[in-house]
Amino acid sequence: MTAQAEPTVADLGEDELIASFVPLLPRGRTTLVPTGDDAAVIAAPDGRFCVSTDVLVEGHHFRLAWGTGADVGWRAAMQNLADIAAMGAEPTSMVVSMVLPPPTPVSWLHDFCRGLSEACGPLGVGVDGGDLSAGEQLVVAVTVHGDLAGRDPVLRSGARPGDVVAHSGLLGRAAAGHALLASGRRGGSDETLIRDFLRPRPALSAGPAAARAGATAMMDVSDGLLRDAGRLARRSGAILTLDPPAASVPDAVAALAGVAARLETDPTMWILGGGEDHGMLATFPAGTALPEGFTVLGRVAAASAEHPAGTVLVGDAVPAVRPGWDHFRS
Amino acid sequence: MTAQAEPTVADLGEDELIASFVPLLPRGRTTLVPTGDDAAVIAAPDGRFCVSTDVLVEGHHFRLAWGTGADVGWRAAMQNLADIAAMGAEPTSMVVSMVLPPPTPVSWLHDFCRGLSEACGPLGVGVDGGDLSAGEQLVVAVTVHGDLAGRDPVLRSGARPGDVVAHSGLLGRAAAGHALLASGRRGGSDETLIRDFLRPRPALSAGPAAARAGATAMMDVSDGLLRDAGRLARRSGAILTLDPPAASVPDAVAALAGVAARLETDPTMWILGGGEDHGMLATFPAGTALPEGFTVLGRVAAASAEHPAGTVLVGDAVPAVRPGWDHFRS
Numbered sequence: 001m002t003a004q005a006e007p008t009v010a011d012l013g014e015d016e017l018i019a020s021f022v023p024l025l026p027r028g029r030t031t032l033v034p035t036g037d038d039a040a041v042i043a044a045p046d047g048r049f050c051v052s053t054d055v056l057v058e059g060h061h062f063r064l065a066w067g068t069g070a071d072v073g074w075r076a077a078m079q080n081l082a083d084i085a086a087m088g089a090e091p092t093s094m095v096v097s098m099v100l101p102p103p104t105p106v107s108w109l110h111d112f113c114r115g116l117s118e119a120c121g122p123l124g125v126g127v128d129g130g131d132l133s134a135g136e137q138l139v140v141a142v143t144v145h146g147d148l149a150g151r152d153p154v155l156r157s158g159a160r161p162g163d164v165v166a167h168s169g170l171l172g173r174a175a176a177g178h179a180l181l182a183s184g185r186r187g188g189s190d191e192t193l194i195r196d197f198l199r200p201r202p203a204l205s206a207g208p209a210a211a212r213a214g215a216t217a218m219m220d221v222s223d224g225l226l227r228d229a230g231r232l233a234r235r236s237g238a239i240l241t242l243d244p245p246a247a248s249v250p251d252a253v254a255a256l257a258g259v260a261a262r263l264e265t266d267p268t269m270w271i272l273g274g275g276e277d278h279g280m281l282a283t284f285p286a287g288t289a290l291p292e293g294f295t296v297l298g299r300v301a302a303a304s305a306e307h308p309a310g311t312v313l314v315g316d317a318v319p320a321v322r323p324g325w326d327h328f329r330s
Numbered sequence: 331m332t333a334q335a336e337p338t339v340a341d342l343g344e345d346e347l348i349a350s351f352v353p354l355l356p357r358g359r360t361t362l363v364p365t366g367d368d369a370a371v372i373a374a375p376d377g378r379f380c381v382s383t384d385v386l387v388e389g390h391h392f393r394l395a396w397g398t399g400a401d402v403g404w405r406a407a408m409q410n411l412a413d414i415a416a417m418g419a420e421p422t423s424m425v426v427s428m429v430l431p432p433p434t435p436v437s438w439l440h441d442f443c444r445g446l447s448e449a450c451g452p453l454g455v456g457v458d459g460g461d462l463s464a465g466e467q468l469v470v471a472v473t474v475h476g477d478l479a480g481r482d483p484v485l486r487s488g489a490r491p492g493d494v495v496a497h498s499g500l501l502g503r504a505a506a507g508h509a510l511l512a513s514g515r516r517g518g519s520d521e522t523l524i525r526d527f528l529r530p531r532p533a534l535s536a537g538p539a540a541a542r543a544g545a546t547a548m549m550d551v552s553d554g555l556l557r558d559a560g561r562l563a564r565r566s567g568a569i570l571t572l573d574p575p576a577a578s579v580p581d582a583v584a585a586l587a588g589v590a591a592r593l594e595t596d597p598t599m600w601i602l603g604g605g606e607d608h609g610m611l612a613t614f615p616a617g618t619a620l621p622e623g624f625t626v627l628g629r630v631a632a633a634s635a636e637h638p639a640g641t642v643l644v645g646d647a648v649p650a651v652r653p654g655w656d657h658f659r660s
Binding site: 015032033036037038039040041042043044045046047048049050051052053054055056057059060061083084086087089093095096097098099128129130131132133134135136137139141143144145146148153155156157218219220231235 | 345362363366367368369370371372373374375376377378379380381382383384385386387389390391413414416417419423425426427428429458459460461462463464465466467469471473474475476478483485486487548549550561565
């Protein structure tokens, strides 16, 4: 008996490969014509739909050695679902294109599909189409759609001086998990941080809840709190003043302190500079009863000659934190 | 004075890069919230939308040396727009993700955006979002949306024995253009074929026209006539019998004969086996007045023990033509 090599995507024809994983993908509650035709047909009961797209590249956004195919599928789905939630919408449907190096095991691809399904299925979100190509580097491109259920979308541009800045979700934990994986110095008690990096769990319902509560602006934090807050401020023609994390999110700082000390860094850097937790950053008129799960981080203020639109102050200083992800420079 | 090197995408930050090309992209007639927020918002007047996605990889689907960035942008758009037309829908909106090697010139990216715009702008289709990442290999992932204007989608599965098989658009010309580029043996009079490969011009209006005329099944020909016809037949539980190209499309055969002779191949192979012209392959009940531009290629017949569902006969034989593109095997 000879040992059988694990089949790779190059061992199957394109049609056979597709047929092997389509049954692993969920059909959504708005799916009218599922994957398999020239296009899928999706219900848009609102008469509008939201659409967002993200691309993940092996070696840049994930490393095969760091987790399973299901982890990659989960994260690809969740970071896109968070973009829909950040408009105040409910996600309905996604399509997924992939570039696969020919030696990719079929089992990895199937595991990836299971991760997509674990993320989307419970939400009633369909995986309603996709495309595959061979290539040198593994790439995942997800496009996600959502329904506004009759509400106005919550844009980045609506924050007004006097509004409260609030956040729902984790801060700094994905960055800490990433730092542990990158350092190779992970230990037993670090696994929850690594899981928060590999399997982000944004509070997706916080997006529509913020919209219902009257949020004036919202976005998801994907590239780091300071960098994303600066984008929201710039689009709103305002500045944001954030309280120091030790005051606004002391539990988050405390939970990262041990690992930060071991990696010889400051947990505040992860909280202010790290991305990929995909929490919801939103602004509300002063006095709004914030939806469950939101924590006040600061206030919106008027731009000035000293502090032009887009400035983010921490305490009363411009923080000396390196910015979050820049995919062409980092 | 030193010569200035052409700026690459690595020379600009991600935000600066995006700001540099967004003004080149068209806003669509259904765009409610354009690119720049967490998601775009698109009108879906029909209460449904069609969605399809395709990925193009440098070295597999295009080569930088073969054409301009605008050619790549045009083709990426058109092959997606054709998928929407093949449902009988009108395209409305697309989002485009890209993986760019850091040495990619900014001017190439801008040229790519102009190609997208040339394809989408005149149709009122918006380029309403996207994402960029660095990576080793240039990848373009397009997701396109369309509106059915109250019609039923025309699926691949509706062909019935007795229906007429018809096609609108070019056949074999993109394959001939590709063969010329791959052979390096192009000459002056071959430029129209190369242009048909680099800049496919599917008759997008033929899709909705076929739907209005009562097409029972439809798809766009992207992977080769025989392979795609086989998919339509299989999904319909039927077989297709096509007339020999010399009888059904004699002008197309004649127009390719010279180049085929020079490259020592048979033009019929390009017509039956070549893909990427993105014409509309549709079936209609016998006696239907075909929309302008459609040519009869054959008939739908019942499957049998000898010829199971999915069989495509040319004349009365199963043709010995190598199948079209298989991205993991070709």
